[in-house]
Amino acid sequence: xxxxxxxxxxxxxxxxxxxxxxxxxxxxxxxxxxxxxxxxxxxxxxxxxxxxxxxxxxxxxxxxxxxxxxxxxxxxxxxxxxxxxxxxxxxxxxxxxxxxxxxxxxxxxxxxxxxxxxxxxxxxxxxxxxxxxxxxxxxxxxxxxxxxxxxxxxxxxxxxxxxxxxxxxxxxxxxxxxxxxxxxxxxxxxxxxxxxxxxxxxxxxxxxxxxxxxxxxxxxxxxxxxxxxxxxxxxxxxxxxxxxxxxxxxxxxxxxxxxxxxxxxxxxxxxxxxxxxxxxxxxxxxxxxxxxxxxxxxxxxxxxxxx
Amino acid sequence: xxxxxxxxxxxxxxxxxxxxxxxxxxxxxxxxxxxxxxxxxxxxxxxxxxxxxxxxxxxxxxxxxxxxxxxxxxxxxxxxxxxxxxxxxxxxxxxxxxxxxxxxxxxxxxxxxxxxxxxxxxxxxxxxxxxxxxxxxxxxxxxxxxxxxxxxxxxxxxxxxxxxxxxxxxxxxxxxxxxxxxxxxxxxxxxxxxxxxxxxxxxxxxxxxxxxxxxxxxxxxxxxxxxxxxxxxxxxxxxxxxxxxxxxxxxxxxxxxxxxxxxxxxxxxxxxxxxxxxxxxxxx
Numbered sequence: 001x002x003x004x005x006x007x008x009x010x011x012x013x014x015x016x017x018x019x020x021x022x023x024x025x026x027x028x029x030x031x032x033x034x035x036x037x038x039x040x041x042x043x044x045x046x047x048x049x050x051x052x053x054x055x056x057x058x059x060x061x062x063x064x065x066x067x068x069x070x071x072x073x074x075x076x077x078x079x080x081x082x083x084x085x086x087x088x089x090x091x092x093x094x095x096x097x098x099x100x101x102x103x104x105x106x107x108x109x110x111x112x113x114x115x116x117x118x119x120x121x122x123x124x125x126x127x128x129x130x131x132x133x134x135x136x137x138x139x140x141x142x143x144x145x146x147x148x149x150x151x152x153x154x155x156x157x158x159x160x161x162x163x164x165x166x167x168x169x170x171x172x173x174x175x176x177x178x179x180x181x182x183x184x185x186x187x188x189x190x191x192x193x194x195x196x197x198x199x200x201x202x203x204x205x206x207x208x209x210x211x212x213x214x215x216x217x218x219x220x221x222x223x224x225x226x227x228x229x230x231x232x233x234x235x236x237x238x239x240x241x242x243x244x245x246x247x248x249x250x251x252x253x254x255x256x257x258x259x260x261x262x263x264x265x266x267x268x269x270x271x272x273x274x275x276x277x278x279x280x281x282x283x284x285x286x287x288x289x290x291x292x293x294x295x296x297x298x299x300x301x302x303x304x305x306x307x
Numbered sequence: 308x309x310x311x312x313x314x315x316x317x318x319x320x321x322x323x324x325x326x327x328x329x330x331x332x333x334x335x336x337x338x339x340x341x342x343x344x345x346x347x348x349x350x351x352x353x354x355x356x357x358x359x360x361x362x363x364x365x366x367x368x369x370x371x372x373x374x375x376x377x378x379x380x381x382x383x384x385x386x387x388x389x390x391x392x393x394x395x396x397x398x399x400x401x402x403x404x405x406x407x408x409x410x411x412x413x414x415x416x417x418x419x420x421x422x423x424x425x426x427x428x429x430x431x432x433x434x435x436x437x438x439x440x441x442x443x444x445x446x447x448x449x450x451x452x453x454x455x456x457x458x459x460x461x462x463x464x465x466x467x468x469x470x471x472x473x474x475x476x477x478x479x480x481x482x483x484x485x486x487x488x489x490x491x492x493x494x495x496x497x498x499x500x501x502x503x504x505x506x507x508x509x510x511x512x513x514x515x516x517x518x519x520x521x522x523x524x525x526x527x528x529x530x531x532x533x534x535x536x537x538x539x540x541x542x543x544x545x546x547x548x549x550x551x552x553x554x555x556x557x558x559x560x561x562x563x564x565x566x567x568x569x570x571x572x573x574x575x576x577x578x579x580x581x582x583x584x585x586x587x588x589x590x591x
Contacts, residue, residue, distance in 0.1 A: 039398055041340075041405065085580040092338045093579060095401060096534075099340075100527045100572040111565045222523075226409065229402070275417040282409030289403045290390065 013139055015251045020146040021207045023247035024153050025224075026231040027240060028200030033229075034238035035161055036193040037173035039091055042082075042098030043201055043228050045105040046075040048220035050202025051209040052109065052116060055125040064126050068206050075202025076195045083191040102222055109217040121216025128210060139211075146207055150244070153200060157240055160196075169193055170238075223278065230281050233288050236298030245296060253280075308439040310556045316445045316514055317528075318552020319452035322545040324507030325529040325536075326459065327500025333476040333539025334496050335387065337400040341408035342504060343522030343529065344415075349375045349505035350512035350521060351415050351424075358427045367426075368509050375505035379497045382407065388490065408523075415519040423516035444513040455506055456545055459499070463541065468495050476539050524568060528555065531571035534578050537585025547586070550574075 025047055032038040054071035058064055082101055086094040109116045116122070133141040160166050168189050171179045176186050209215050227250060235246025257277055294300045328342040349371040356367035386407070390400060433442040463469040471492045474482040483489050511521065532551045536543025551571050558570045578585075 275413040278413040282406045285406030
């Protein structure tokens with residue numbers, strides 16, 4: 001029994017580590033899309049900016065905590081830059097511009113080798129408390145740290161959205177002419193939501209870097225954005241609790257499909273398995289939006305789906 | 308000179324693929340993020356018919372167009388029309404379209420793998436044109452693209468269905484009360500828009516390699532073209548496509564080629580800042 005547990009426990013730790021990282025990542029998106037109604041299809045760009053800024057500053061000698069703060073701040077700053085040309089216009093422009101931005105960021109990461117080391121990626125940066133925690137327990141320590149970060153982000157967001165500020169966001173999602181008529185600066189609220197959501201994605205990026213200890217541009221493909229989308233929609237749009245559950249389901253699904261061929265024979269080759277997983281994610285997005293747009297924990301009234 | 312020719316070739320492909328995106332954007336009031344993957348789908352169908360079934364490329368071209376139209380019409384009947392009936396919002400439609408984009412692209416990847424493919428056509432030497440080299444394929448692309456643009460112009464300005472399509476994209480409710488069969492015309496919009504996108508996809512496969520991600524990388528230049536030209540304006544889209552194609556290629560004279568498509572991103576962002584209604588659009 002203990003033997004079995006010893007074999008399974010590392011897998012569970014891995015799933016939970018990834019789930020906590022992606023839960024934070026998706027909570028950023030949930031603030032933007034779930035609570036404000038902003039369509040951000042380039043969420044991965046802020047994930048990448050957070051991760052790269054942190055590790056690049058750290059390997060050039062900057063203390064870890066300052067690097068993390070810089071990474072989070074820079075991700076938020078780019079959210080601000082993207083919001084300016086798009087948030088005054090119809091909601092679909094933000095989708096178009098962010099999806100383009102995430103590809104531009106990735107091609108800069110790939111090609112500016114003097115800054116980002118190009119396709120070889122970055123490793124050899126510090127990890128939090130790496131000297132204090134024995135190596136064989138490090139992942140357990142990281143899991144505790146990540147769950148703590150997730151809890152802080154979760155409760156901070158819950159407080160924010162229940163504040164007057166959060167109520168304005170929700171009213172923008174429902175019908176932005178109403179807060180506008182009440183004298184609220186709708187553009188500024190949207191911009192704030194995008195900045196905070198992007199900064200949270202940046203924080204998730206640094207968490208990812210600390211866990212996988214090696215990042216390269218391939219870590220930040222556009223598909224990462226849609227992992228966040230499926231997490232939010234599956235768990236329930238505008239439900240932070242649902243987002244966390246969605247992240248756990250997604251990562252359980254990923255590791256399940258990774259090892260499924262050991263239990264039942266699968267007639268695919270390995271590259272096909274990756275494509276198959278994406279087909280499932282795409283279909284799930286379509287079917288959820290068509291038949292159960294509120295997800296598992298969402299409420300129908302809380303959807304940004306009425307014009 | 309070489310860059311200008313390459314730019315015109317890519318520009319005409321962007322132009323004819325983007326027209327469909329623009330028409331659907333305006334008529335149905337949503338951005339179809341799967342549009343680029345329809346383009347790639349067409350290139351793969353043409354590749355399949357040409358290389359694996361062994362038919363002539365011209366026949367493969369027609370098969371690809373028909374298959375893409377069929378896929379588009381089935382999507383309209385199974386997904387978009389029921390969703391319109393349910394009064395689904397734009398944002399719901401956008402998310403469904405991106406889900407479908409993932410499904411389509413990864414289906415191509417699943418069946419044909421990630422390696423690059425090309426048609427079964429003889430490789431011929433290009434000929435000299437004022438010091439630049441033009442390949443036969445590039446000439447073919449430009450000729451076919453211009454024929455298609457002319458056909459579209461004829462269709463939109465001279466036929467009943469074209470006029471109905473323009474009426475719909477202008478104001479769908481007014482079109483409905485003046486007795487136009489809206490569902491029928493929307494179907495035609497898909498057929499024509501995706502037919503153009505499919506032709507663009509097959510042509511794109513002639514001048515570049517066929518990969519599952521080819522449509523994805525065309526999506527951003529297409530968006531830039533329709534924003535430049537003004538959404539729903541087919542002539543503006545053609546002009547926008549040419550501008551984007553040329554500026555992408557000319558940028559390689561000063562920037563590394565990897566940043567080609569970043570050019571369309573910058574053009575788009577600047578355009579949204581200063582004149583979001585497009586170059587030819589009036590203030591709305």
